[in-house]
Amino acid sequence: MTTPARILLVEDDETIRSSVTTALVDEGFVVAAREDGIALADDLAAFVPDIAILDWMLPGPNGLSLAAQLRSRSDCAVMMLTARDEVDDRLRGFAEGIDDYLVKPFSMAELVARVSAILRRRGRLPSVIEIGDLMIDIDGARSARGDKPLTLTATEFRLLSFLAQSRGRTLSKGQILTQVWGYDDIDANVVEVHLSSLRRKMEANGPRLIHTVRGIGYRLSA
Numbered sequence: 001m002t003t004p005a006r007i008l009l010v011e012d013d014e015t016i017r018s019s020v021t022t023a024l025v026d027e028g029f030v031v032a033a034r035e036d037g038i039a040l041a042d043d044l045a046a047f048v049p050d051i052a053i054l055d056w057m058l059p060g061p062n063g064l065s066l067a068a069q070l071r072s073r074s075d076c077a078v079m080m081l082t083a084r085d086e087v088d089d090r091l092r093g094f095a096e097g098i099d100d101y102l103v104k105p106f107s108m109a110e111l112v113a114r115v116s117a118i119l120r121r122r123g124r125l126p127s128v129i130e131i132g133d134l135m136i137d138i139d140g141a142r143s144a145r146g147d148k149p150l151t152l153t154a155t156e157f158r159l160l161s162f163l164a165q166s167r168g169r170t171l172s173k174g175q176i177l178t179q180v181w182g183y184d185d186i187d188a189n190v191v192e193v194h195l196s197s198l199r200r201k202m203e204a205n206g207p208r209l210i211h212t213v214r215g216i217g218y219r220l221s222a
Contacts, residue, residue, distance in 0.1 A: 005124045007115065008049035009033045010040075010066060011081065012058050016104075020053070023108040024115065026175050028166060035059075037066040041073065049076045050124050051099075051115060056082035056089075067096045077118045081106070107182030109158070116165070129164045132222035133206050136164050145205035155180070156198045163210060163220035172217040191218075 007024055011017040012035045021033045032047045038060050043049070052070055054063035061069070067078050077099045082089070090101055100114050119125040120139065127139040133146045138161050143150045152160065158180050163171070173188040181190070195218065199210055211219050 004028055004030045005050045005119050006030045006032070006047060008043055008047060008052040008076075010035075010037045010052065010058060010063070011055045012036060013055070016055075016081075019108065020111065023112055023178060026166070026171075026179065027112055027116070028169070029115075037061050037063075037069075040066055040069055044070070044074050044076075049074075050122065051077040051079060051118055053079045053081060053111075053115070056080055056084055056093075064093065064096055067093070067098055071097045077122060079114065079118065108178050109180060109182040112179055125165075129161075129167075131164060131167055131220065132209060134164070134202070134209055134222075136161055138165075145202060148205040150201055150205070152198065152201065155194055156201070159194055159198060160202075160220075163218065167220050170213045170217050170219045176218070 007029050009020055009031055017033050021031050024031045032043060036059050054066050056063040063080055070076060070078055079100045080093050080098050081102050081104060083104045093101055099118050102111060102114060116125055120127050129136045136143045141157060143160060162179050173191045176191050202209060209220055213219055
């Protein structure tokens with residue numbers, strides 16, 4: 001069994017740090033969250049991250065300085081979080097070997113998708129997920145039950161991908177809203193509507209895989 005990917009998060013804003021940590025842990029990642037990068041060398045040795053998510057404007061060494069340290073000591077991927085959205089800033093970051101760049105404010109769904117894409121490129125997450133007769137090609141944006149392709153909307157595909165990547169775990173409506181829609185302050189019935197449509201399409205070609213856990217949420221399992 002593949003071990004969960006390890007993510008080092010360095011963000012001084014407590015609200016953002018907590019929200020990002022929760023979103024990543026809900027995806028099954030192991031997260032070490034720090035408010036600054038003063039102990040970066042120790043974290044690299046003890047935690048050994050697959051990817052580091054760095055805030056650009058940090059107390060002490062800033063994110064760009066930490067990225068340079070990472071490049072000299074580790075082969076982990078680097079994602080930068082920042083309010084700096086000028087082209088020159090982006091180019092400066094990429095020159096330091098940053099793999100991706102996410103401008104604040106951002107949705108948790110986009111952050112998780114970008115992290116997952118980086119990890120898939122590095123072979124730490126599979127691009128194709130198979131559960132029973134269900135096949136989901138995340139990078140190729142296609143899915144099938146057996147030899148029958150599923151015709152899904154973009155939202156249905158994101159929903160199915162999230163459930164599949166969290167297979168076997170029961171997910172609340174709030175978790176689904178945050179990861180698929182990017183926020184959880186909308187009518188939770190939107191989850192039921194899209195799940196109902198997704199189930200109809202999936203069950204036209206095979207047995208039920210998306211199960212309701214009464215009072216808790218939903219789980220995808222064979």
